[in-house]
Amino acid sequence: MNKSAPFWEEKSLEEMSKEEWESLCDGCGRCCLQKIQTEHEHLVRYTRVACRLLDVNTCQCTNYWRRKKLVPECVTLNPDNLKEFTWLPSSCAYRRISEKRGLAEWHPLVSGTSDSVHKAGISVSGMVISEKNVHPDDFPSLVIEFRTD
Numbered sequence: 001m002n003k004s005a006p007f008w009e010e011k012s013l014e015e016m017s018k019e020e021w022e023s024l025c026d027g028c029g030r031c032c033l034q035k036i037q038t039e040h041e042h043l044v045r046y047t048r049v050a051c052r053l054l055d056v057n058t059c060q061c062t063n064y065w066r067r068k069k070l071v072p073e074c075v076t077l078n079p080d081n082l083k084e085f086t087w088l089p090s091s092c093a094y095r096r097i098s099e100k101r102g103l104a105e106w107h108p109l110v111s112g113t114s115d116s117v118h119k120a121g122i123s124v125s126g127m128v129i130s131e132k133n134v135h136p137d138d139f140p141s142l143v144i145e146f147r148t149d
Contacts, residue, residue, distance in 0.1 A: 008109065013097055014079040021078075024093040026107050026117045029059030029124040030146065031075060034131060034139055035087060044087035048142040050128040059123045089146060091122055122146075 004010070007020050016024075034049040053062050053071055061067055067074045077085065077094055088095045093103055103110050106120035117123045127144065134142065 006109065008093075008097055008103060012079075013082065013094065016079075023109060024097065024103075026091075026093050026122070027059050027114060028089075028091065028117050028122050029054055029056075029128070030089045031077075031092070032059075032061070033124065033128060033144075036139055036143065037087075045143045046089075046146065047139045048128045048144045049131050049134050049139055050124065052130055052132045054128075054130070056128050056130060057125055059118075059125050091146075 007016065008024065011020070013021070029050065030046065032051040032054040034047045034051075036045045036047060037043065050056055051061075051071060051074065053067055053074075054060075055062055063070055068076060075085065077088075082094055082098060090096075091104065093107055093109075096103060104120075104122075105111065106116045106122060108114045108116055110116075118125050129142075
């Protein structure tokens with residue numbers, strides 16, 4: 001019996017159901033970090049400073065379904081606006097699928113376990129602090145570099 005390919009290999013991002021779209025998030029927490037972009041550079045740098053709603057250990061939003069109301073500047077990715085977010089890390093599943101690179105072996109949909117993103121060192125678990133504990137003027141001193149893929 002032929003087993004069909006996983007949905008992320010058969011469908012474009014635009015064709016995915018809401019459930020499929022949501023399941024692509026690997027739970028790394030990188031998109032929930034404060035970012036800095038200098039005026040003379042177009043490079044976006046990530047900081048060790050996480051959104052106040054991010055659980056810095058599990059990398060899960062503590063109030064995902066109400067996040068836009070609680071944090072108006074929170075980014076909501078969807079197929080229509082994905083191309084605007086060039087700052088997404090190269091490891092991001094949405095970016096990888098958009099660039100036709102498929103999912104990484106550590107992605108929970110591939111590995112079968114949500115812990116694989118942490119074990120692979122992709123998530124920000126234990127590496128960041130909540131914005132509740134940092135003054136915005138200190139963000140530039142808290143720039144972080146990541147493993148890419």
